[in-house]
Amino acid sequence: PAVAAVLPAGGSGERMGVPTPKQFCPILERPLISYTLQALERVCWIKDIVVAVTGENMEAMKRIIQKYQHQRISLVEAGVTRHRSIFNGLKALAEDQPDSKLSKPEVVIIHDAVRPFVEEDVLLKVVTAAKEHGAAGAIRPLVSTVISPSADGCLDHSLERARHRASEMPQAFLFDVIYEAYQQCSDYDLEFGTECLQLALKYGHINAKLVEGSPDLWKVTYKRDLYAAESIIKERIS
Numbered sequence: 001p002a003v004a005a006v007l008p009a010g011g012s013g014e015r016m017g018v019p020t021p022k023q024f025c026p027i028l029e030r031p032l033i034s035y036t037l038q039a040l041e042r043v044c045w046i047k048d049i050v051v052a053v054t055g056e057n058m059e060a061m062k063r064i065i066q067k068y069q070h071q072r073i074s075l076v077e078a079g080v081t082r083h084r085s086i087f088n089g090l091k092a093l094a095e096d097q098p099d100s101k102l103s104k105p106e107v108v109i110i111h112d113a114v115r116p117f118v119e120e121d122v123l124l125k126v127v128t129a130a131k132e133h134g135a136a137g138a139i140r141p142l143v144s145t146v147i148s149p150s151a152d153g154c155l156d157h158s159l160e161r162a163r164h165r166a167s168e169m170p171q172a173f174l175f176d177v178i179y180e181a182y183q184q185c186s187d188y189d190l191e192f193g194t195e196c197l198q199l200a201l202k203y204g205h206i207n208a209k210l211v212e213g214s215p216d217l218w219k220v221t222y223k224r225d226l227y228a229a230e231s232i233i234k235e236r237i238s
């Protein structure tokens, strides 16, 4: 069965606090997104990789694809929110345009461009589980306890850490389920919704299977994460 991947890469990386969006920041002289693309390309059963980038960065992205000889990549315009970027990627896969080399997959993987250390085993696990349940996502044990503050900035309640998990990426979905969910969902969902899994559940009448992922699935967010990513890459090369 055909599997495709959609990579949202249209953010500006505000929390990183540098002018270059983090997906284009160099690690050992190579842009971060190039490592993520390489990790997905290594997986021969992923047929198409659709990357959502802003118009402003489209040319830079094309140069990266050429320079590092990335394969099976199609580019689409990012949206103003992550969900809108993902939706644009799904649209490109859904629409049977005569001039498009893309075809609708049975299962789609959604993965952030800024999580370069995704490996084949977790991709296979989420895809296999998505085929069975409709949706699946990688999770991790919580590092910090999650608390809910009240309006006046005091503690309202805390969640029991051992009973909760952090939702990470990759996630995978039956294509028709997630595409239908994105078509149904409100502007509010597209602006403020954080979780593709939650959207799929809300509109898709399916189950979302949770799959334990490795600690290296974390998302490059702050500047220090670039240093952490660099040391992981060095460790893997040596």
Ligand code: CTP
Binding pocket: 007, 008, 009, 010, 011, 012, 013, 014, 015, 016, 021, 022, 023, 052, 078, 079, 080, 081, 082, 083, 085, 086, 112, 113, 114, 219, 220, 221
């Ligand atoms: N993303 C996207 N389109 C947007 C916003 C985010 O495709 N409009 C992508 C980012 O490029 C990233 C992924 O979604 O690959 C995860 O988002 P996040 O870590 O929040 O990245 P940024 O939004 O760029 O960072 P920040 O929130 O710090 O500004």
Ligand code: MG
Binding pocket: 011
């Ligand atoms: Mg963001």
